[in-house]
Amino acid sequence: MIKNSIKKNDVFFITILFLLIIVSSIVAVLSFYLVHSSNMVLYKIFLNILVIVTTFISLLLFMNGIIIIKLLKGKSISCISRKIVQISLSFIYTNTVNLSRLLGLDKNKIRSVFSELNNRLILLSNTHVVAEEILVLLPHCLQKSSCPHKITNHIDNCKRCGLCDIDKLIELKEKYNIKLFVATGGTLARKIIKETKPKAIIAVACERDLSSGILDVKNIPVIGILNERPEGPCVNTRVNLKKVEETIQYFITEVNFTKK
Known part of the structure; x- marks a missing residue:
């Protein structure tokens, strides 16, 4: 819950x-x-x-x-x-x-x-979709700032070292078969949404980017999850992985139950 x-x-x-x-x-x-x-x-x-x-x-x-x-x-x-x-x-x-x-x-x-x-x-609103129709949008600051393997274009560039939360988020992508992308700003986020055509979005960001993103997206349910900033804004941020997984499960629960 x-x-x-x-x-x-x-x-x-x-x-x-x-x-x-x-x-x-x-x-x-x-x-x-x-x-x-x-x-x-x-x-x-x-x-x-x-x-x-x-x-x-x-x-x-x-x-x-x-x-x-x-x-x-x-x-x-x-x-x-x-x-x-x-x-x-x-x-x-x-x-x-x-x-x-x-x-x-x-x-x-x-x-x-x-x-x-x-x-x-x-x-x-009890919105439920299949897992493949869920898009998880992440800020680039979740990646370790010292990491040379940039994941903005392809998240699979991550080497899965476990020093940031990207590794665990990719595990969720593989577990549920959801879409997972990193966006550096609103323009790229809109481009990703247009290309992937999701029916539900889980957005991880700071307060400002979350609120503006929620207002910007029309006709698609967006659940926002605030990132955690132990080292300050925009650098080496974290996310509550349990909350991300619970949100994925919320969106797909009724669909999976119906299939059974």
């Missing part, structure tokens, strides 16, 4: 930012019309429309907030609620990151919450 990795203080953090988005949006729009309106008749018409629209948006955002909190706490939600969050997730994420930047807060915390929220939505 893939566990929820979000802490309670992260749920509180994202909730406060979410409420700030609602309040600041309403105040900003109201202020704009109050300052720029000179015709009182038009002003009253616009004000009434504005009140209705902002009330509707506020209620919608408030509903999203409740659903998101339930998701982050690991609770199940209805299919309709899941669709609502999926549609609004891009807007919520972008504005929350922008607000956190203005407030000088940690953007990576927002990004990790977004990735976890996306993972929860994918897990609730």
Whole structure:
């Protein structure tokens, strides 16, 4: 079972930012019309429309907030609620990151919450495919920085010395017959996705690359796994191999059961 990795203080953090988005949006729009309106008749018409629209948006955002909190706490939600969050997730994420930047807060915390929220939505959707349709995308920083055998073009160039996690990931590739590629950036990742045509993606990356990648991929379920950085960002990173294998098993479980 893939566990929820979000802490309670992260749920509180994202909730406060979410409420700030609602309040600041309403105040900003109201202020704009109050300052720029000179015709009182038009002003009253616009004000009434504005009140209705902002009330509707506020209620919608408030509903999203409740659903998101339930998701982050690991609770199940209805299919309709899941669709609502999926549609609004891009807007919520972008504005929350922008607000956190203005407030000088940690953007990576927002990004990790977004990735976890996306993972929860994918897990609730019960997406299952055959192993050959799974693509695992890896960052090049998983490879030992001193290794002369570059694996960006062909991961089989790895000499399987075991000094980094690439060896164990190739073992998973051989065990489950999944697709395994290393991408140096978004452009190459999109090229790999276009060529391999997967039906499910497991992406390993840092918070920034994971969140941007999840937003970039359309119509394919993506589960993101944060890499571990014992030596700092972008050098000799690691990944939780157990979590990668559990995610592969999640995607293929129902298919294998059906075959039996």
